Amino acid sequence: MTTDFKLDITLTTQKKEIPPFDQLVFGTSFTDHMFMWDYTEGRGWHDARIVPYQSIPLDPAATVFHYGQSVFEGLKAYRTKDEEILLFRPDQNMKRFNKSNQRLVMPQFDEEFALHALKKLIEIDRDWVPNLPGTSLYIRPFMIATEAHLGVDPAKNYKLMIILSPVGSYYKEGINPVKIAVENKFVRAVAGGTGDAKTAGNYAASLLASEIAGENGYSQVLWLDGREREYIEEVGSMNIFFKMNGEVITPALNGSILDGITRKSIIELLKYWNIPVTERRISISEIQEAYNEGILEEVFGTGTAAVISPVGELFYNNEKLIINNGETGALSKKLYDTITSIQNGTAEDVFGWTVKL
Incomplete structure (x- = not known):
């Protein structure tokens, strides 16, 4: 199996309006771009790319719909008072991602390259990282089985994606009990x-x-x-x-x-x-x-x-x-x-x- 570490970038020509940071609701707004990476059995990982945020065409027989081969992660990026962007222990998320993939018989990926792609994605959409107390940029990496096959077997094709969402507090109660x-x-x-x-x-x-x-x-x-x-x-x-x-x-x-x-x-x-x-x-x-x-x-x-x-x-x-x-x-x-x-x-x-x- 080989892995192609080339990262292609296509920037959007129609930027969205960034929501007011003091009105953010958790997980409802998404940034201008996303990361996509394809896996094909026998070929490995290929076609890593950052593209405009978009819908995903999937065959109705895609394995994810029928047998649940789906794994995701969640982490955040934060804007400091000096306008720096910080990630919190992202290596641990990538490590756990691969551990989950192993349990679901989904392919392992190169964690260092995925983190590189994530950083590049955030750099492109850095204006979406909020700067108010209690706010952050939520990061959702996930992988799904895309092979069109109705059979209870591990799929042969997968897609790994990362999307970004500016968020406020998860619970409306905040730090209150x-x-x-x-x-x-x-x-x-x-x-x-x-x-x-x-x-x-x-x-x-x-x-x-x-x-x-x-x-x-x-x-x-x-x-x-x-x-x-x-x-x-x-x-x-x-x-x-x-x-x-x-x-x-x-x-x-x-x-x-x-x-x-x-x-x-x-x-x-x-x-x-x-x-x-x-x-x-x-x-x-x-x-x-x-x-x-x-x-x-x-x-x-x-x-x-x-x-x-x-x-x-x-x-x-x-x-x-x-x-x-x-x-x-x-x-x-x-x-x-x-x-x-x-x-x-x-x-x-x-x-x-x-x-x-």
Whole structure:
């Protein structure tokens, strides 16, 4: 297999109007250009190109429609006060992208070249990178199977693409606490399945429970394991952390939990601050017991979109567990402020997480 590392660029002749940065809604506006890269079995990756943002013609029999070979990533670019553009740990996203591809029997790609193409794409559309607090340029790399074939086999043809979207806060609550319902009927993923891959099917499986939670006034659901309905996995599409009696605990990666890049960063940051942090199996019964004993101090979700999302209420077994009086905890706020300050260049990056364009 060979890989063609040539990058062709075709600029648009009809630029879009950039939306006001103080009115951004998450994931609804897209920049002028996109990256596309084709894969053909026996030929490898070829025809890497940056082109005007456009629709994609696909055969109705394309494998992605029928057997779900689809993987995506999510990361962000930030504009600093000095007008520099920073990426946050993009190498980790590319590494996880390829790990997900492996699980879905999709082709590996050259991570260094993909990152090069991403940087070039952002340079071309740099005017779309917002500069207001809480805003960023959301980056969505994704790969789909394009072979026209109705057969339950890995496809022979694929397309890798990257699109960009200027965004505001993911949750309208911002850094304010959200209300979460513990889900004990539906499951997001199971060990041995695709839960640790960032594939579209995992998110489709989560929609019904999230819809029901929303109808009952909750922002998202807390997922439990698929076997015993007892052990905590994720919250919505985020990783979850609990601060109990001074110790921070997060579910250990077990094959059904996504290896979040923000999760990884939070753990590294807590260790840097000498705050006890543990990755282990944790049950909802243990959380309820900690709440009853008064030692459940903070709960927060972590992810690229929201960074830190404090949890002010957990609803479980018809009981409302009000956490930290429904207010954002001191540690949640400190983590949010530190991570976002590193991302937007206002704090020193002692970890080497950011990458300048």
